[in-house]
Amino acid sequence: MVGLVLEDWASPSRATASGGEYGVLMYCAKIASRAGHTQRIFVAEFRPDSDTQFVSVGIKHVRFWTLAGRALLSKKGVLSSIEEARMQTMLSVAFGANNLTFTGTISGDVCVWKEHVLVRIVAKAHTGPVFTMYTTLRDGLIVTGGKERPSKEGGALKLWDQELKRCRAFRLETGQVIDCVRSVCRGKGKILVGTRNAEIIEVGEKNAACNILVNGHMDGPIWGVGAHPTRDVFLSAAEDGTVRLWDIPEKKMLNKVNLGHPARTVSYSPEGDMVAIGMKNGEFIILLVTSLKIWGKKRDRRSAIHDIRFSPDSRYLAVGSSENAVDFYDLTLGPALNRINCCRDVPSFVMQMDFSADSCFVQLSTGAYKRLVYEVPSGKQVTEQAVIDRITWATWTSVLGDEVVGIWSRNADKADVTCACVSHSGLNIVTGDDFGMVKLFDFPCPEKFAKHKRFLGHSAHLTNIRFTSGDRYVISAGGDDRSLFVWRCIHAPH
Template sequence: MTEFPGTTPTIHIWDAMSKQTLSMLRCFHTKGVNYVNFSATGKLLVSVGVDPEHTITVWRWQEGAKVASRGGHLERIFVVEFRPDSDTQFVSVGVKHMKFWTLAGSALLYKKGVIGSMEDAKMQTMLSVAFGANNLTFTGAINGDVYVWKDHFLVRLVAKAHTGPVFTMYTTLRDGLIVTGGKERPTKEGGAVKLWDQEMKRCRAFQLETGQLIECVRSVCRGKGKILVGTKDGEILEVGEKNAASNLLIDCHMEGEIWGLATHPSKDIFISASNDGTARIWDLLDKKLVNKVSLGHPARCAAYSPDGEMVAIGMRNGEFVILLVNSLKVWGKKRDRKSAIQDIRISPDNRFLAVGSQEHTVDFYDLAQGTTLNRIGYCKDIASFVIQMDFSADSRYIQVSTGAYKRQVHEVPLGKQITDPAVIEKITWATWTSILGDEVIGIWPRNADKADVNCACVTHAGLNIVTGDDFGLVKLFDFPCTEKFAKHKRYFGHSAHVTNIRFSHDDKFVVSTGGDDCR
């Protein structure tokens, strides 16, 4: 199930096995869909919008029909969930919000949660919900408390169930046990995941370890003696209830756009560098994380050396770092600019490092001088910030695409601009990632704004070019692509926008990175 923000959001229901779309609901939620949940039998679906009234809508999704709709709350609603034994009753929680809903024909009726005179209790911002027998409801609050409700009345308060917000809760129907996940200061007794009895009285805490302690859990699920845990840092773990052992299943980037991407020159691996401040090496065949390193600052670009032994990464604060690939230890780093490094490249002869920044410059460094990384030249007369760079095959020239949407060619390492078309025409480029130039006119769609196409990459064989754009599309063209609005194949997988794209060393794979979807 996916929800797409925008002017006309839609909800897509998928078959998890066949991956086929079963239904598509065109929403009345004008600005986007915040949460969706199936009823007990699966026949109904409830959704909540991010419109000003945070409208709640119930659907007969197989027919694509709206059953009922009503404004939910003037503040944000985080979760709307059906009771696990009902097709007519559900609960919504959000910013100082707690409502118990009943679907009556085509009408939605609700009762507000009543706190009454219980000592130390006041309406909190609620982040999560779970259900128990005998019409009990449990809600996790932003201050770490869990509220226990009978019908729509508060009957008990579990103070400091977690030391921070209770982001997620899950009830297992078979035995009634409740899993909570939240923010937790690590102690010998405490843990960010806790398993409670049916009355939230007895508790067992789980320490989660993936080389470092995990303090913040955003999602939990339980079954067959195991708990699945999703963390703030983009990991999914499997925790055994008997031995409390943590098994890391998935590790991915955290919040923040991913702009840095480079594929290894001879192996089926690639590196991604993100605004989350990490760089991660991935195995293309196994589709698994191989290694990761914390950079300390948001990263914007990455490039392997031609021998594959080093990788250079440019940061948003103007710093760049060179890592040894096998260990991800720092070989050298430098900061000669104050603004973001937009692209970074190592020349085919493994000698020069080119660093293109937001300050309308490309700096050159001689890697043969070792880790001192003294700047030996730079490009002048660049009209705007750097978008992409490519070295020539003989390492003598570099082409630079700029934010002024002009492509320039400069000598390496002195930086003198080459303007003679006859000279430029004779240059053989080692790579081509430029979105600009006569060779790629056809990649631009009709009525496109200048910023609509973000990235491009030509195959090593030089026969095709692939692009990523602001509409979440990956497109494949013939190369060179000299006729306007050229024929192409389109591939879907991202929401808006695609930030970077690369072919693998043997052109068998295409790797793309996303902005808003952070993947």
């Protein structure tokens, strides 16, 4: 019997579940409600010294709220008589003593409010938008983060006193230029910084030392996940144009390769010495793992590569694309990567591919929701069921087939189950779906609506899922949440 537990490491949200049950149950009841504004509201935050007063900011407005029983009372920000003052779009809010409020604007200014009246503008606190602010009323210091042109004087993180005279500007020394801070928090002599590049950095106030706590993909869904054949490391490929190497026991990112174009799929060679990467623009790249240098690259297609696989004997590379095709390349011919054949008459785009253990066949799951089998490298379709039944598959990532009928729920639409992976032992299959659920089944599961365990954590739309070497972990990738979850497999006694 196998269960999954979400590892506590670099994921931006933390959750554990077993058998579909949450670990914590919370109840919320609505106290009061009222329309806030006709334009978008970006932040609503209670004053740290009050349970009844809060401020909301958004597109060209600031409102000061008071909760009175079940009623919400508000006053809009008044610009008073400050010369040339205009209501700007406000992105962030912080608080000071004596009923002061600070709001950060899209133009880089910080506005100072006494109660609901504007009393001062600190012009160009940042050269770009002030995305985030944080106050500690204990000492009154204010942290701001925004977009900043890099300079010798400082960067996108700044620390101010209550008079908003700049106390210190910090350069975030992480090996690359960081010019955009999106979130800040402060305590015990340290500042936590969330960046546009999906990093969380710890900054020492006294020595300005930077320590990267969390790395992540910064743009678009994470599409590709590839587990190393023997080690507890894995690769992720994403829309942000990077492929990243992660160490599971150390719980950290080991390396990153910038590809220049969005990446859709990634796969290790059987020996773990090469990595194949399929790109959104139809190109694919093979890297040498030890040096991260390009061994070869090719672009025979003009649309996205959805899956890419080495054959178990390391001779062939199969490349499945949006162009209703799977191309075969003979790697023994060298890095020129000349296409030797392709699968014909594929009815739709290729979603997942798996080689047979003897490297003689490949199975496809397609956008037409048909599972097809082809010979390698001739590309001839195999239609005899007796032949298909005798094939032993090296891997199984297809969401289609008689062996996986049970992974589809009663009311499932065709697109609901997005990814799957059978364990190396062949005893279990793990799936991801459009609702953010990871499900664990026995394999095979040929009967409809098979029993399973559900595990919650992702917000929605899983894009990929893989067992790691030895079935010690499961890696799941999220689309909308852009997160990688690491699940530890627990093998309970029968």
